[in-house]
Amino acid sequence: MEVMQDVMDDVMGGEEGCMSGCITRTGCLFIIILIAVLAFLATKFPVALPEIALPAEPILTLPFAGFSVTNTLLATWLTMLILIVGSFAVTRNLKLVPSGLQNLVEWGLEVLLDLVESVSGRRGRQFFPLVATIFIFLLVSNWMGILPGFASVGLIHEAHQGGYQVQQVSILGLDIGLLQAEEVGEHETGWTVFSFLRSAATDLNTPIALALISVFMTQVVGVQAQGVRYFTKFVNLRGPMGPIGMIVGLLETISEFAKIVSFSFRLFGNVFAGEVLLAVMAFIVPYLVSIPFLGLEIFVGFMQAFVFAFLTLIFMHMATMGHEPEGEE
Amino acid sequence: MEIDLTTLAAGLAIGLGALGPGIGVGLLVSGAMQAIGRNPDATPQIQTNMILGIVFAEAIAIYALVVALIIKFV
Numbered sequence: 001m002e003v004m005q006d007v008m009d010d011v012m013g014g015e016e017g018c019m020s021g022c023i024t025r026t027g028c029l030f031i032i033i034l035i036a037v038l039a040f041l042a043t044k045f046p047v048a049l050p051e052i053a054l055p056a057e058p059i060l061t062l063p064f065a066g067f068s069v070t071n072t073l074l075a076t077w078l079t080m081l082i083l084i085v086g087s088f089a090v091t092r093n094l095k096l097v098p099s100g101l102q103n104l105v106e107w108g109l110e111v112l113l114d115l116v117e118s119v120s121g122r123r124g125r126q127f128f129p130l131v132a133t134i135f136i137f138l139l140v141s142n143w144m145g146i147l148p149g150f151a152s153v154g155l156i157h158e159a160h161q162g163g164y165q166v167q168q169v170s171i172l173g174l175d176i177g178l179l180q181a182e183e184v185g186e187h188e189t190g191w192t193v194f195s196f197l198r199s200a201a202t203d204l205n206t207p208i209a210l211a212l213i214s215v216f217m218t219q220v221v222g223v224q225a226q227g228v229r230y231f232t233k234f235v236n237l238r239g240p241m242g243p244i245g246m247i248v249g250l251l252e253t254i255s256e257f258a259k260i261v262s263f264s265f266r267l268f269g270n271v272f273a274g275e276v277l278l279a280v281m282a283f284i285v286p287y288l289v290s291i292p293f294l295g296l297e298i299f300v301g302f303m304q305a306f307v308f309a310f311l312t313l314i315f316m317h318m319a320t321m322g323h324e325p326e327g328e329e
Numbered sequence: 330m331e332i333d334l335t336t337l338a339a340g341l342a343i344g345l346g347a348l349g350p351g352i353g354v355g356l357l358v359s360g361a362m363q364a365i366g367r368n369p370d371a372t373p374q375i376q377t378n379m380i381l382g383i384v385f386a387e388a389i390a391i392y393a394l395v396v397a398l399i400i401k402f403v
């Protein structure tokens with residue numbers, strides 16, 4: 001839990017340093033000039049509102065099997081690449097007394113491991129790989145999603161409705177179209193951008209895949225811990241209460257499926273809403289007002305990764321324990 | 330004044346959907362503040378659990394937001 005405290009301090013409690021910096025007269029002047037310049041820029045170069053679409057946009061379609069690579073899939077691959085290359089870079093020459101990057105990673109993993117073991121005790125090390133993988137993957141993909149270049153660089157397509165004008169620019173022999181913020185008229189063709197990269201969790205497929213893995217592994221862990229007895233949670237014929245046990249088992253079965261829905265929609269909704277929020281804020285008041293929301297998105301990205309990983313951990317921990325009536329909440 | 334019914338539906342979905350979580354977050358924070366007032370030493374743990382609870386309450390508002398977005402954009 002201390003990690004969360006640290007990040008909260010970073011995100012929320014950073015005012016002291018700024019206050020002492022802003023209070024001087026030159027500092028004040030500088031900030032006022034900056035705001036004036038940005039406000040001038042905002043009127044001169046307004047920001048276009050991107051077309052907000054729930055499904056991911058296909059970037060390239062493979063000729064066979066009708067499989068198309070979408071921008072969220074590209075972002076997922078990029079996340080995986082970063083994690084794989086990163087872990088190779090960290091473990092390339094391990095030292096007994098760590099320093100630099102190795103030290104940082106060891107610290108992070110130790111904090112995570114302590115956290116996991118504080119929840120599920122001696123079984124912590126068994127759950128740790130999956131929980132930590134979910135956490136690190138989601139953290140990297142969520143934080144990558146707010147980098148510049150995501151959702152702003154891509155292929156230009158004809159818009160279904162509305163859309164914006166395009167200005168052709170040639171840089172280093174490449175034809176580049178810049179999307180203008182002026183809306184097109186009634187009968188002209190409008191254009192919109194299918195960005196190359198879009199945060200992985202803004203496609204419902206990614207959270208559902210993770211939720212399925214998490215719920216399936218919960219059953220596996222439950223069977224490992226209790227054997228076939230684990231399934232008496234779902235089908236309970238010989239219990240002392242008879243038919244009531246059946247109904248409770250039915251409810252337990254439904255709650256397993258509800259877990260998939262709540263896991264996936266919580267993550268998808270938060271990240272997607274964050275993207276929409278940033279786009280709309282940049283459209284309403286360009287450049288300046290988005291900055292606090294970027295901070296909010298860093299916090300939300302961390303919290304959602306944390307919640308997903310630790311709910312998985314808690315459900316796994318509950319699955320390993322027997323089905324005592326008083327053990328249930 | 331003409332208004333598209335889907336816009337109205339999206340507005341109602343998120344507006345009504347945010348009511349419950351708003352009350353929930355208010356109750357959570359009020360409880361946490363009282364607890365911190367009684368026992369300031371336990372602030373870190375209370376704060377962390379409060380944030381965790383807020384995230385769960387907020388998730389319900391997010392479901393409403395997802396529904397509103399689906400109504401509006403699909």
